[in-house]
Amino acid sequence: MIKEISLGLGLAAVIFLGIIGYDVTPLVFFAAAGGALFFLARSRGMVGKNIGNVTSNSTPAGSFSDIGGQASAINELREALEFIRSYEKIKKLGIRPLKGVLLTGPPGTGKTLMARAAANFTDAVFASCSGSEFIEMYAGVGAQRVRQLFKSARDTALKQKKSNAVIFIDEIDILGGKRGQNSSHHEYDQTLNQLLVEMDGLKIDDRVRVLVMAATNRSDMLDPALLRPGRFDRQVTVDLPDRDGRKEILNLHTANKPLGVDVSLDSVAKETFGFSGAHLESVANEAAILAMREECKEISYRHFHEAVDKVMMGEKLDRKPSHEEIRRVAIHESGHALLSECIRPGSVSAVTITPRGKALGYMRQTPDNDNYLHTCENLESQIAVMLAGALAEELILGNRSTGASNDFEQTVNVVEQIIKSGMSELGVVSWDSVPSDTRFQVTNKIIRKQEEFVREYLEKNKEVFDKVMEILIDKERISGEHFRSIMRQQVA
Numbered sequence: 001m002i003k004e005i006s007l008g009l010g011l012a013a014v015i016f017l018g019i020i021g022y023d024v025t026p027l028v029f030f031a032a033a034g035g036a037l038f039f040l041a042r043s044r045g046m047v048g049k050n051i052g053n054v055t056s057n058s059t060p061a062g063s064f065s066d067i068g069g070q071a072s073a074i075n076e077l078r079e080a081l082e083f084i085r086s087y088e089k090i091k092k093l094g095i096r097p098l099k100g101v102l103l104t105g106p107p108g109t110g111k112t113l114m115a116r117a118a119a120n121f122t123d124a125v126f127a128s129c130s131g132s133e134f135i136e137m138y139a140g141v142g143a144q145r146v147r148q149l150f151k152s153a154r155d156t157a158l159k160q161k162k163s164n165a166v167i168f169i170d171e172i173d174i175l176g177g178k179r180g181q182n183s184s185h186h187e188y189d190q191t192l193n194q195l196l197v198e199m200d201g202l203k204i205d206d207r208v209r210v211l212v213m214a215a216t217n218r219s220d221m222l223d224p225a226l227l228r229p230g231r232f233d234r235q236v237t238v239d240l241p242d243r244d245g246r247k248e249i250l251n252l253h254t255a256n257k258p259l260g261v262d263v264s265l266d267s268v269a270k271e272t273f274g275f276s277g278a279h280l281e282s283v284a285n286e287a288a289i290l291a292m293r294e295e296c297k298e299i300s301y302r303h304f305h306e307a308v309d310k311v312m313m314g315e316k317l318d319r320k321p322s323h324e325e326i327r328r329v330a331i332h333e334s335g336h337a338l339l340s341e342c343i344r345p346g347s348v349s350a351v352t353i354t355p356r357g358k359a360l361g362y363m364r365q366t367p368d369n370d371n372y373l374h375t376c377e378n379l380e381s382q383i384a385v386m387l388a389g390a391l392a393e394e395l396i397l398g399n400r401s402t403g404a405s406n407d408f409e410q411t412v413n414v415v416e417q418i419i420k421s422g423m424s425e426l427g428v429v430s431w432d433s434v435p436s437d438t439r440f441q442v443t444n445k446i447i448r449k450q451e452e453f454v455r456e457y458l459e460k461n462k463e464v465f466d467k468v469m470e471i472l473i474d475k476e477r478i479s480g481e482h483f484r485s486i487m488r489q490q491v492a
C-alpha cells in the first residue's frame, strides 16, 4: 500500500514539474532505467523475491483426521512430532532436537497434507516451497533463497508469537540431489550446502524451533549428507493406500456429497487398486460433475463407475473410428473379457468401445484382492488375457491389427518378470547373463503355450462374439453382469 502511495506521489511530482516548465526528461530516463534494473534483479531472485509460501493463518488448514489410509505413516510422524511438543522434557534429558523429517512415496499420496497437519499438530507457522524454486542459473541465488526461507519462517513465527515453525520443501530431490552430478553443479551444490548449514544451525533453545519437512518420490537420488543423522533424522514412507485405506479416503472426499442408495464405496475402493489419494479425490469430484451434468440430485454408482474410467484412462475422445474399426475393437475387447471370465469368473467389470486417452476401447477387470505377489500361474493367466485381444481378431476377422501392440509390450514385460523371478525353465538366473537368443526362445515358448490355450478357448466360445458385438456397437458399453449372462446363455 505504502509502495503504491509513494509511486503515485512521485508520478504526480514529475507531472507537476513538467507543467511548471522544468525539463523532466533526464528524471524520467533515470527512473525508467532504475525500474528496469530493479525488475530484472527481482526476476532473477536477487532482490526480495518471496520464497516459501508462509501461511498467514496462525494454524494452517488441515489436520491428521483429513488424511485417509495412512495410519502407520501418521503414527510414525506424530511420534516424531512429540519431540517438538514436549521440548522442555527433551531439553532436560539433553536429547538432540529433531531437525528434519523426510516423507517419501509416490505422487499424490498425501505428503503435503501430512506436512500441513504436522504444522497444525505442533501449533507452528507453516512455510512451504518446492525444490525447483531454488534453482537458478545465477550462482549464489539458490543459497540466498534458502537463507531467506529460514529467515522468513522465523520472522513470521515471531510476529505471530509462535515458538515453532515447519518449513516444507516439496520435491527436495531437485535441490538435494547427489552433489557433483549436475551440469551446473556449482550452483546446485551451493544451494544444498546452504540448506545443510541452516539445518546444522537449528538448536533446541532457539526462540523459534524450526522443523524441516521434505517430500520426494526418489529418496535414492538424495545426497547422503542430507540423510545422515542430525539432518533428516526420520524417514516416513507414505505409500499407496490399500483397499481399506482407499475406502477411508473416499469417505473423506464424499462426506460433503449427496450419495445415492446404490453407491457402495467399498466396491469403488475394490475397483481402484493402485490409485493414490489424489486419484480418489478426483474420482469423487468427477462423479459429482457427471451427476450435475445429468441434472441428478444424487450421485449414483454408475457416475462413480464412469469417473473411475475417466481417471484411469483419460477423457472421452471425440475421435470417431470407422464402422470396421469399431467392429474390430469390439471383437478385440470381447476376446480379453472372455479369457478374463474363463480364468477368474466374475472378474469383468465392464467392456467398452468408447475411445479414451490412447485406447479405442478397453475391458476393465475388478481386482480380486489387493495382490502384491504373483505366482507363475497368475502371471501366465495375465499373459493369456493380454493375448486374447489379438487372437480374437485373428479368429473372427482373419488377421491382426496394430491395436494389440501395447498388449504385446505388456506380455513381454510379464514374461521378463517370470524369468527374473526364477520361475521359467531356466531356473534362477541373472537376467543380464542370459544370452539374447536364449531369452528369445524361452519367451517364445511361454507365449506359444498361452496362445494355444487361448485359441482353443476362443474357438469353443465363438458364438459369444456376435451377441456382445451387437450390444457394444449399439450401446458402446456392456456391464460385467450382462457379459456373463450372455456367456451363460451360449454355454447352456
Ligand code: ATP
Pocket (backbone or CB within 6 Å): 066, 067, 068, 069, 070, 106, 107, 108, 109, 110, 111, 112, 113, 114, 170, 215, 217, 249, 252, 276, 277, 278, 279, 281
Ligand atoms: P506430490 O508428491 O505430487 O507433491 P503429495 O503426496 O504431496 O503429492 P498431496 O499434495 O498431499 O500429495 O495430495 C494432493 C491431493 O490429493 C490432496 O489435496 C487431497 O485432496 C488428495 N489426497 C492425497 N492423499 C490423500 C489422503 N491420504 N487422504 C485424503 N486425501 C488425499
